[in-house]
Amino acid sequence: DAGVTQSPTHLIKTRGQHVTLRCSPISGHKSVSWYQQVLGQGPQFIFQYYEKEERGRGNFPDRFSARQFPNYSSELNVNALLLGDSALYLCASSLTADKETQYFGPGTRLLVL
Amino acid sequence: DQQVKQNSPSLSVQEGRISILNCDYTNSMFDYFLWYKKYPAEGPTFLISISSIKDKNEDGRFTVFLNKSAKHLSLHIVPSQPGDSAVYFCAATGANNLFFGTGTRLTVIP
Numbered sequence: 001d002a003g004v005t006q007s008p009t010h011l012i013k014t015r016g017q018h019v020t021l022r023c024s025p026i027s028g029h030k031s032v033s034w035y036q037q038v039l040g041q042g043p044q045f046i047f048q049y050y051e052k053e054e055r056g057r058g059n060f061p062d063r064f065s066a067r068q069f070p071n072y073s074s075e076l077n078v079n080a081l082l083l084g085d086s087a088l089y090l091c092a093s094s095l096t097a098d099k100e101t102q103y104f105g106p107g108t109r110l111l112v113l
Numbered sequence: 114d115q116q117v118k119q120n121s122p123s124l125s126v127q128e129g130r131i132s133i134l135n136c137d138y139t140n141s142m143f144d145y146f147l148w149y150k151k152y153p154a155e156g157p158t159f160l161i162s163i164s165s166i167k168d169k170n171e172d173g174r175f176t177v178f179l180n181k182s183a184k185h186l187s188l189h190i191v192p193s194q195p196g197d198s199a200v201y202f203c204a205a206t207g208a209n210n211l212f213f214g215t216g217t218r219l220t221v222i223p
Contacts, residue, residue: 004156033211042117042202042213043157056209090156099211100145104156 002027004093004105012111013081021076021108025093031055032074033102034066035090043090049074050097086112116140117205119214127222132190134217136203139184143205143212148177148188151200151216160201161188193221 005024013019025032031050035043045058049068063079072093078085088109092102118137126132134148144165149157163170163177163186170177176189190197198221203214 035211035213040215042119042204042215044213045210048209058210092156099206100147100162102159102211104149104158106154106156 004091004103006089006091006105006108008108009106010109010111012113014113015081015083017081017112018077018079019081019110021078021089021091021110023074023076023091023093023105025072025074025091026103029093029095029103030072031094031097031102032068032072033092033094033099034074034076035092036060037088037090037107038084039087046076048097048099055097081112083112086110115215117203117212117214119201119203119217121217122215123218123220125220125222126193128195129192132188132193132197132219132221134188134190134201134203134219136186136188136214137184138186138205138212140205140207140212141181141184143207145206146177146179146186147204147206147211148175149202149204149213150197151202157202190219193219195221195223197221 033048034046037043047066048056068074088107090107091105094102147162148160151157200216
């Protein structure tokens, strides 16, 4: 069975640009969560979507937005990129909205120059 | 404001011995605590969890202990194996959020 997949694996952008990251959950999973992991830190929660509705939002500016599609895949969008947005962006899926049983993808590594 | 803290960035243990990874938290409202293992170039993998109403959960070589009065939990791995070498994250759920610690890099020496 395929696990959580994310694309692209790596990305380089410049300040001020916009980026879209994609995530496909495990088949049958209806919840997708996004996390940002800055080097040397643990992952930080950005968003959770369950059944296409936002279920939770972390402490991130409005430049960060996300959505979930009818097939439960998800996109994370970041506008007006800053150098500090450079990080590993992780997607996790779960059957329900509970965060106790999440499965993480390998992440997208974003570098902002 | 870091609500989940792992104060040891690294730990080295001899193969066959016990590895003890520690985690402290500040929010008494957390309802579940989890440990994840992360290899390079992979996402975190769930290892073991414990509900806030319990004080111990065991799964094979892995045992998690929760001390609510001290707001402290620990992960015991025994016996440690070289394949256990990875970064271990402690995490806690609450307020519809999942809070991670900064991780501890475990190296098991053959």
